[in-house]
Amino acid sequence: MKDFLLVFRMDYSNMPVATPEQAQAMTKRWMDWIAGISTQGKLADRGNRLENTGKVIRPNNVITNGPFTEIKESLGGYSIIKADSYDAAMEIAKGCPVLSVGGNVEVREVSKL
Amino acid sequence: MEQQELIPHLFRTEFRKITSVLCKLFGIEHIEVAEDIASETFLTAVESWTYKGLPENPTAWLYQVAKNKANNYLLRNKLFAEKIKPQLKRSSARSEELELDMSNKNITDSQLQMLFVTCHPSIPAEAQVGLALRILCGFGIDEIATAFLTNKETINKRLFRAREKLRIEKVSIEMPDEAEIHQRLETVLTTLYLLFSEGYYSESKDSILRKDLCFEAMRLAYLLIENEPTNTPSVNALLSLFCFHASRFEARKVENGEMILYEDQDESLWNKELIEKGMYFLNMASQGKRITKYHLEAGIAYWHTQKADTSEKWENILSLYNQLLMLEYSPIAALNRTFALSKVKSKAEAIKEAEKLQLNNNHYYFTLLGELYTGIDANKARMNLEQALSLAKTKTDKQTLQRKLEKL
Amino acid sequence: MEEFMLILRHQDGSKIASPEQMQVWMKQTMDWIGSIAAQNKYVGGNGLLFNGANVVTRKKDKITVINGPFGDIKETLGGYMIVKADSIEEAIEFAKGSPVLQGEGNSVEVRQIAHRDGTR
Incomplete structure (x- = not known):
């Protein structure tokens, strides 16, 4: 069993404003999805959601505001799952609710430091 | 061995065996009864051997006396007997008299089980160490107090509360099952680590006692290694760490108990045999996938057995400390x-x-x-x-x- | 004290470093992390393998899998680390020490981690 990082990306600039009900429904979908992985014993680290502002540091101490300069879809959060193979990890990723709002999931094998 | 040396020696090796076996037999709620019977056994030995001389087989003599005392206790204390009789029946079906199973296997099993009991997560760490010293290492209350730089009263209170807690929690004397063993083993290893550190870094003047603490921690770690289900890479790493540290015992103290710093030590006084043992257990420890802090600390201790100041040595030590800090600050x-x-x-x-x-x-x-x-x-x-x-x-x-x- | 994620990006993850380069780079990375951990500000982190990466996305209501993270997104995620810091400025100071920044075009993104209860 290997660890895979799922990176959730979405286009913040293009997100429709959600009503409280819609936001609640979305949260529930996330919870259900994560709980489903956890029940299979395949959740290594539930991960985190990231605030949608930030800074980017480049060589020679060039610091820019916001994560959105060159990347249209910015990082919204991540989780780590356990899976035997990329294919198995991808099957889990396919259920991610971010896909229903125009986002995507990057699946990457973790290399332990 | 002369009699005045033999009794303390036997006390150190046999007290814990008798206590563990009795405790296992009686159950955790009677842990003090087990300790008392073991203590009285030694009192009787001192009295009797002083007048009559040494028996032919002192160990067997002790076991027999312990058994008699346990039976007397059962007779005297009806209530106690009623409570534990059903259990005793199972272990000796034929006679009404209690048998003490002092076979090597039962002694080892009882000690291992008691090790998991004394390191139960429900009692605070310092009480775990105290209890382990008392029950598993046969230390007297005086000695424990000296080791912890405190008085008998404090230790007595601490042990009393620990026993009380074990009773309330109804901790059973058995090996944790497979699912639980790794988690429980962590607490056991933490206790052994504390036990060793107590000896290694203690300010206590009594250097023989301090060394004893370290060797007891090593003995208990070895007990875990000899038992298949607990022979894990982390236990091997811990024992390796102990061996490397212990190899410097002779080199780090001068007569008046003053500490000689590492860089000033005479490396010819380092114990080569212990260093080799450390390397053997470190090798055994490298078989698992998970790197624990004991692996990293053993690695650091290994590089400290190389006195020469090479860049290889310090780069390795730096890298190991980096990893150790990532694991636990x-x-x-x-x-x-x-x-x-x-x-x-x-x-x-x-x-x-x-x-x-x-x-x-x-x-x-x-x-x-x-x-x-x-x-x-x-x-x-x-x-x-x-x-x-x-x-x-x-x-x-x-x-x-x-x-x-x-x-x- | 808040938690921040440092997201390490490489301009081109398909470039292959020599084993010697890798070793030097690993050592620098470990020293960098060790320095943060020594201040008790390191929470966790991982490196990511470049091989076999995939992106699951949804195009015209169909879930599709794109091979490799090197498609639409020019910069490739190489790893991430979570640190504790009193402010984003302190987190940026940590980020500045990252060996990733030795590579032209590479970057470290610093993002505050959202509280579980949504209070920030």
């Missing part, structure tokens, strides 16, 4: 990492890193800064060492610092 690891950094890079670079640590009430922090500034800025070196001296609590630390200040 501790101020002492942070300070040692910074020292290693000064060896790998430069004192100037290490000073920059050290100043970020801001461990402002830790005397080791100022000792480190003092050492890093030595040869760079004598004024700052002195200031830091003086600051360290004002924060140091123990006599050894103060002496060491005084000597460093004189050398400046």
